[in-house]
Amino acid sequence: MTDFDFIKKELAELEQTDLFRAPVCIDSACDTVIRIANAEKTLFCSNNYLNLAGNPRIIAAAKEAMDKFGYGSAASRLISGTIKPHIELENALAEMFNKEAAIVFPSGYMTNLAVLQTIPQKGDLILLDKLDHASIIDAAKGSDAEFRTYHRTQFAFGETSPVGGFGRLEKFLSSEDFNRKFIVTESVFSMDGDFADLKKLVELKKKYNAYLIIDEAHAFGCMGKTGTGLAEELGLLNEIDIVIATLSKSAGCSGGFAAGAQCVIDYLVNKARPFIYTTAPSVANSAAGLCAVEIIKNAQDKRKRLKENSDYLREKLKNLGLDTGASTSHIIPIIIGDNKKTLEISKKLFEKGFFVVAIRPPTVAPGTSRLRISVQSDHTKEQIDGLIDALRQILNG
Numbered sequence: 012m013t014d015f016d017f018i019k020k021e022l023a024e025l026e027q028t029d030l031f032r033a034p035v036c037i038d039s040a041c042d043t044v045i046r047i048a049n050a051e052k053t054l055f056c057s058n059n060y061l062n063l064a065g066n067p068r069i070i071a072a073a074k075e076a077m078d079k080f081g082y083g084s085a086a087s088r089l090i091s092g093t094i095k096p097h098i099e100l101e102n103a104l105a106e107m108f109n110k111e112a113a114i115v116f117p118s119g120y121m122t123n124l125a126v127l128q129t130i131p132q133k134g135d136l137i138l139l140d141k142l143d144h145a146s147i148i149d150a151a152k153g154s155d156a157e158f159r160t161y162h163r164t165q166f167a168f169g170e171t172s173p174v175g176g177f178g179r180l181e182k183f184l185s186s187e188d189f190n191r192k193f194i195v196t197e198s199v200f201s202m203d204g205d206f207a208d209l210k211k212l213v214e215l216k217k218k219y220n221a222y223l224i225i226d227e228a229h230a231f232g233c234m235g236k237t238g239t240g241l242a243e244e245l246g247l248l249n250e251i252d253i254v255i256a257t258l259s260k261s262a263g264c265s266g267g268f269a270a271g272a273q274c275v276i277d278y279l280v281n282k283a284r285p286f287i288y289t290t291a292p293s294v295a296n297s298a299a300g301l302c303a304v305e306i307i308k309n310a311q312d313k314r315k316r317l318k319e320n321s322d323y324l325r326e327k328l329k330n331l332g333l334d335t336g337a338s339t340s341h342i343i344p345i346i347i348g349d350n351k352k353t354l355e356i357s358k359k360l361f362e363k364g365f366f367v368v369a370i371r372p373p374t375v376a377p378g379t380s381r382l383r384i385s386v387q388s389d390h391t392k393e394q395i396d397g398l399i400d401a402l403r404q405i406l407n408g
């Protein structure tokens with residue numbers, strides 16, 4: 012009998028431990044307010060940090076590209092799928108990041124697979140922050156290089172013995188068992204909203220002659236004078252060997268990219284399987300991305316509002332006695348711990364008109380389930396105050 016009993020058993024276990032997950036269907040455009048099951052909800056868990064997902068200029072750019080080039084690109088990039096908007100986007104990204112070249116992929120996930128499974132090779136060592144995004148971990152696992160983890164603070168959440176901080180990283184960096192070493196970190200950590208210590212990592216990379224690759228997925232658009240991310244904000248962009256980011260978050264589009272030296276990009280074009288063996292992104296994606304890049308470069312005002320909103324909300328949450336962890340950015344976790352309790356608060360918020368999803372293991376470490384609030388530049392003070400009021404009622408009731 013092939014009745015998938017082995018799967019059903021595991022699903023039942025997920026249900027019992029409050030870890031079963033199912034997507035919520037949204038029936039509107041993505042803005043600060045969305046529609047779910049015929050009711051309006053104020054959205055506090057999307058990565059639409061700059062509210063560009065529904066931006067009319069971006070939509071017009073996508074439409075124009077579709078009118079001219081069609082929708083499907085009909086082949087992989089190295090066959091006949093490279094269409095003008097793809098090249099224009101890559102050139103614009105290279106220029107924006109002040110790198111020799113850039114390459115776009117259908118997603119940020121694929122970008123990490125491509126870079127970490129192509130550039131680091133057999134005999135090399137990849138060094139990951141313990142809380143790096145799943146796409147980075149998956150990429151390292153599938154790489155011919157070996158990988159080890161460190162943690163940016165002495166103790167990672169849920170760890171009782173030290174896994175950090177940089178002492179452990181230095182130990183690996185000074186090891187003579189490997190050819191090359193690649194430090195790979197998120198810049199703004201996606202579940203905790205804190206920053207990588209890029210200054211320290213640049214220092215270590217230089218000291219040990221290692222490579223530094225950063226994933227600016229949550230910082231792109233949101234930080235730095237021209238919006239490239241945390242490295243720019245800290246004046247370190249030129250010290251980073253390969254910058255990875257995604258157009259799927261603050262840019263409100265879709266697709267990932269990497270920027271770096273011409274030889275790195277040429278190598279990826281020739282060797283990266285997630286580039287070669289998949290159909291090129293739709294031209295609508297690339298044209299929309301190009302428009303978003305232009306908007307982001309000049310979005311200082313949006314970035315300012317995003318920061319003001321984030322600081323305001325975090326302060327209010329702390330005043331309620333909530334644990335916002337190490338957050339210093341537009342990603343603000345409320346760490347609850349227990350899976351069931353986290354789900355309950357999320358459900359009660361939903362009933363009060365706020366959509367904040369519960370994040371549970373395996374996305375975060377066991378015992379650190381949380382509500383992960385994502386702030387948007389267009390959130391109003393009223394919307395933020397409304398969320399705080401709802402939380403206060405829930406906590407007191």
Ligand SMILES: *Cc1c(COP(=O)(O)O)cnc(C)c1O
Binds near residue numbers: 228259265
């Ligand atoms: C979201 C995310 C990705 C994946 O990007 P997609 O374009 O959504 O596939 C990669 N890295 C980090 C750090 C992320 O947060």
